[in-house]
Amino acid sequence: MTDTFLERVKNTIEKYQMLAVKDVVLVGVSGGPDSVALLNILFLLKEKYQLNLFVVHVNHMFRGMQAQREAEFVAELAESRGLGYRIFERDVPKLIREEGLSPQEAGHRVRKQIFQQLGQEIGAQKLALGHHAEDRAETVLLHIIQGTGLEGLAGMLPVSGWTIRPLAQTYKDEIINYCKENGLTFYLDPSNKKPVYLRNKIRLELLPYLKKELNPQIVESLVKLENIAAEDNRFLDELTEKLLPGFLISSQKGKLILSTVKLNGEHLALQRRILRKVYNVMRPEEQGLSFNHVERLLELCQAAKGAKQLNLPRAIVVKKNYDYLEFLDEEVHSPEKTEGFTILWEIPGRVELHKHITFNAFYTSTKPIVFKDFYQVTLDGDKIRSPLIIRQRKPGDRIKPLGMEGTKKLKDIFIDQKIAKEVRDEVPIVCCGEEIIWLPGITMHNDYKVSSNTKCYLNLELVKDEYV
Amino acid sequence: MTDTFLERVKNTIEKYQMLAVKDVVLVGVSGGPDSVALLNILFLLKEKYQLNLFVVHVNHMFRGMQAQREAEFVAELAESRGLGYRIFERDVPKLIREEGLSPQEAGHRVRKQIFQQLGQEIGAQKLALGHHAEDRAETVLLHIIQGTGLEGLAGMLPVSGWTIRPLAQTYKDEIINYCKENGLTFYLDPSNKKPVYLRNKIRLELLPYLKKELNPQIVESLVKLENIAAEDNRFLDELTEKLLPGFLISSQKGKLILSTVKLNGEHLALQRRILRKVYNVMRPEEQGLSFNHVERLLELCQAAKGAKQLNLPRAIVVKKNYDYLEFLDEEVHSPEKTEGFTILWEIPGRVELHKHITFNAFYTSTKPIVFKDFYQVTLDGDKIRSPLIIRQRKPGDRIKPLGMEGTKKLKDIFIDQKIAKEVRDEVPIVCCGEEIIWLPGITMHNDYKVSSNTKCYLNLELVKDEYV
Structure with missing residues (x-):
């Protein structure tokens, strides 16, 4: 088992060209079995690829003393292998209270920021995370349940940007076996066992139900869907990016003007993506427009009747005038009095x-x-x-x-x-x-x-x- | 309630241009609330669109006497409105035994065949079915669970081909209310209540669980996903169709030759679709290639090493030779002795x-x-x-x-x-x-x-x- 597991991880690394010689790799280590196994495998490959491994751990301050012990455990893990490491503490409970975020969102945001800053600081080319096939399947389900288009189906790919997931094609039980057979100790996060968060509910209730009652191969099915949707989405996204300038009549800071005549002549799939892309050009840090916002924009493009103005999230105002659609950033151009405002509010x-x-x-x-x-x-x-x-x-x-x-x-x-x-x-x-x-x-x-x-x-x- | 429900159905019909003046419309009526409400609404619109409505009912012979009564009920429903109708009997249990199909598959296949034949016979332009938003959400879930790419996410659109679904944007409880308020009687199929079939399990267990525990708006989320995926898929499909000839070196009956050099230079999303399209050109009546078959074909295209031949379902053999891939229909070209066969077998x-x-x-x-x-x-x-x-x-x-x-x-x-x-x-x-x-x-x-x-x-x- 161990051998085929290790082989499979190595194959994943090769197939997706996850590592290049002399890469500086930041390794996210929580102290759980996944990241402990990941670190061990990357350490085995250190010489072959002449890797420079650097360990990072984030204490989310949810669980007092135990979190403290986990941080110390990760520090020892890195020290015993002679690897550089850094431990961060962030008051995530405070962030949740102040920003109204879910615990999982808050944790994700905090980690992302730390990984990016530290990665720049140490000049890392890669960020290695311990996600496995079941994590990917969970993520696909999570996005389907919360409502998504194609992008959401591709949530946790083996490689996305600088993030690599060498365990992406392996399973939790194999990882735990690998740890046991190689004498690797790890911590199990007790908050993973509580079905209070959406993701935990999916992990502890929904996925096991689907597996037992509806399809024993559900994880594989979802990972396949992720794979296909990711490629289709990437293709459509690149195409949209290439075509966008052809739809713009004018483009200046905080103001983009789109030809509705050209847009209405296009395929609906492209219309939707062009509209979302225009918004993302103006608000690149945002998640993007929801389905309902896009549908309302389409109505604005097509119809002479009805609302002539739509307010999009984060102070983007869209106005329909004759044959064009004007996207205005109210933070750049101080708005005139908005007449007849209509805003869609997706709940929650x-x-x-x-x-x-x-x-x-x-x-x-x-x-x-x-x-x-x-x-x-x-x-x-x-x-x-x-x-x-x-x-x-x-x-x-x-x-x-x-x-x-x-x-x-x-x-x-x-x-x-x-x-x-x-x-x-x-x-x-x-x-x-x-x-x-x-x-x-x-x-x-x-x-x-x-x-x-x-x-x-x-x-x-x-x-x-x-x-x- | 009734009024807004009826308005919504009318809006759906208009938005998707489901009916044209003087259409001959075949209406599938099982006798359940959905199809009874559907028939009633189409009857209300008969004059406005000058419709010629024709009722069709299929007795699947699962449930003896009760099925008989339902068939008589549908006949009376049509007669009392002065509409033409036809009742079919098909021994679906026998088909299940003989073809190894699931009850739902077998029923679907039987109905599809009857609708098509009868539609041609009476010159129908449209086939109206009573599917509602929850049916669509179920279908999306069913396909996700069984394993799908983009096509499967778009299973039950408001309009697909000649099929129209005027109730696509309404909900089961509204439909039952509409029937009650308008004094419409209907039969409830008791087999819908048994969670033994995959689809019933999804309807009776999974969807209610998702709604209660994870997202009260789950039906809407799934219908949105269907909408988006359908358009993205249609766009990619049309593009693939247009590009396909450029990838073919030669095309004759039962034998297509594809340039691997050209294919390997393309985006992965297109590579996958071109390969699936080639198979569908040769076997148009089949569901299409599975993800794993496509992945193996991609390996065949890219690698010099490994298997040089792959057997696809329904006697299509693919051979790699230098820079091309030969697709051979063994039913047209009698095969030589297949050397070193390898076939993928998706289970179930x-x-x-x-x-x-x-x-x-x-x-x-x-x-x-x-x-x-x-x-x-x-x-x-x-x-x-x-x-x-x-x-x-x-x-x-x-x-x-x-x-x-x-x-x-x-x-x-x-x-x-x-x-x-x-x-x-x-x-x-x-x-x-x-x-x-x-x-x-x-x-x-x-x-x-x-x-x-x-x-x-x-x-x-x-x-x-x-x-x-």
């Missing part, structure tokens, strides 16, 4: 109305505290379908206010609440389809309130700049 | 060794009958990874025969079994990786036998022509 998730107001939505399974000011509301999650729409009021708007049985004109509510005429156009109105479900700071729709039957609580909040 | 599934011998693999969760002739064996499914390899013997081959502790030379086994020298090269040898796991008609590997720990039984069988 965040969206910016403008620089000073952000909306945030998240699900919980236990009933949260009730705030009476209506800047934060809890709704029955099963009644809501994503995306919500945040828009300006329009004539004839009505809502059934909390505690009432009939509907009421928005205009009358504004008058009752003594909201000045001049600011009524600036009050963001939150809709689910055609229905107004929330007037932030004022009231919410009675039919969406939490009842004794509610199983899934959806929390919506409006966060103003001064509170952050 | 079927593969043809040649015209007269087929292999079949399927999983069961209960222990099946044991056959002593070794033309059918049951193995421990958890120990096997797809694909298996069926190949010719080679020097040094060994196996640990059933009931023995040590390994034995294949040559000695052949001598013991008195298998003539001349035919030893024709005995197919079944391997999992490097290991021989089954010698059909002779023995199997001792380590793969079923034990008291076996949870998943893998059945392998060799089917000879004369037995069919």
Whole structure:
């Protein structure tokens, strides 16, 4: 077993040309079996490739003393082999509280930043991580469940950018066997055993269920899908990049103008990608546009009727004028008064109305505290379908206010609440389809309130700049 | 509710241009709520579009008297509206037994054939089916679980070919509500409630679990993924079709020759699609090549070393010669003696060794009958990874025969079994990786036998022509 395992790892390294002679390789070592096996194998190959190995460990400060011991263990592992190493401590729980991130997202962000900085500092060409086939399958499932296009299906490839995953074609049980047979000790992270995080649920519940009940080869199926989708996506992405300039009428800092005539003549697959690419040119650090945003942009391109303006996340405004679409970065060009704003709000998730107001939505399974000011509301999650729409009021708007049985004109509510005429156009109105479900700071729709039957609580909040 | 539901169906019909004036529309009606609602809505639109509606019902003969009553119910439904109709009976259980298909596959195949024939007969432009958003989400999951590339992600689009799905953007509970509010009676198929078929398991267990535990919007996420993947796939497919002639050196009946030099210079995503397209040109009625077949073809294209020949399903042989790859249809060009055959066998599934011998693999969760002739064996499914390899013997081959502790030379086994020298090269040898796991008609590997720990039984069988 050990021999074929080792051979397989070596084959993976060769097949994907993961290592070049004299590479400086940063090795991420958590202290778990995967990264311990990885370090051991790279150490075996050190001479052959004349590698310069450097170990990095990040203590996420979730688990006090035990995390401390793991850090010491990794330090000893590196020292005993005469390798350089660095241990980082980051207060991830604090980051979670402050940024509203999930534990996994926060950990990922922290590690990514550390790896990049340290990699530059020591001049590393490669970053080696211990992910295996089951990790890849989990990632594919995670993205499918959270909603994804092609990119999300290709989450954890054997090689992506400077990251290499030599264990990408091996399995957890083989790795643990390898550790045991070679007398390698390791720590098992107890937080991996709790099915509270989405990823852990997938690992501990969903994947085993799929394997047992639906397809014993599920991991292989998912890894294949990742492989195929990754190549298809890369091809389409490169093609889009090449074609993009042909669709642009003008391109300047913070302002791109796209020909809708040219775009509408293209294949829908390319239309979608061109629109996403334009956004990514302006906001390269963002994850990219959601499906619903792209669909709304397509509507804007095609139709004469309907909204002539769309606000995209992170202060990008898109305006339709005749035969072109103008993408404007509001951080570069200070915006005029935005007329008739409409923003899509994917839930769960965040969206910016403008620089000073952000909306945030998240699900919980236990009933949260009730705030009476209506800047934060809890709704029955099963009644809501994503995306919500945040828009300006329009004539004839009505809502059934909390505690009432009939509907009421928005205009009358504004008058009752003594909201000045001049600011009524600036009050963001939150809709689910055609229905107004929330007037932030004022009231919410009675039919969406939490009842004794509610199983899934959806929390919506409006966060103003001064509170952050 | 009813109004918005009906509006949504009408919008779907308009958005996807499902109906044209004076269309002859064949409507598949099972008698369940989906197809009953569908027929009702199309009937409402009959005048507006001047439609000619024709009802078709297929009795799969699974459920005796009840199926009979359902057929009569559908006939009355059509008659009461003055619509033409036709009821078909097909012995699907017999087809399952004879062709080794799953119940769902067999049903699908039967319906497809009937719809096509009847459609031609009555000159129908459209086939309307009652699939809804949850059906689409199920289909995406089904394909992901069974293993798929991009095509499989786009299984049940609102429009595909002549098939239209006006309910594609609505949900089961809305459909049932619509039926109730409009006094429409329907039958519920009790076989939909049994989680024994893969699709039912997905509907009754997996989707509810995903919705409850991981993402309340899972149906929407999957439908989005289907949408995106469908467009990306269509674009790539059309591109491949356009580019294919440029890769072909020669093209005649049953023989296509591909330039490996040109192919190797292309993007991997296109390489894979060109290879699959060539196969589909020769076998248009087949589902297409599996991932593993394509990977082996790529190896054949790139490497000078290794196998120079590959047998693809349904008697297509591929030979590598210098800088080209020859695809040969053995049904057109009678084959010379195939030297050194190697066939990939995706499990579960079927593969043809040649015209007269087929292999079949399927999983069961209960222990099946044991056959002593070794033309059918049951193995421990958890120990096997797809694909298996069926190949010719080679020097040094060994196996640990059933009931023995040590390994034995294949040559000695052949001598013991008195298998003539001349035919030893024709005995197919079944391997999992490097290991021989089954010698059909002779023995199997001792380590793969079923034990008291076996949870998943893998059945392998060799089917000879004369037995069919």
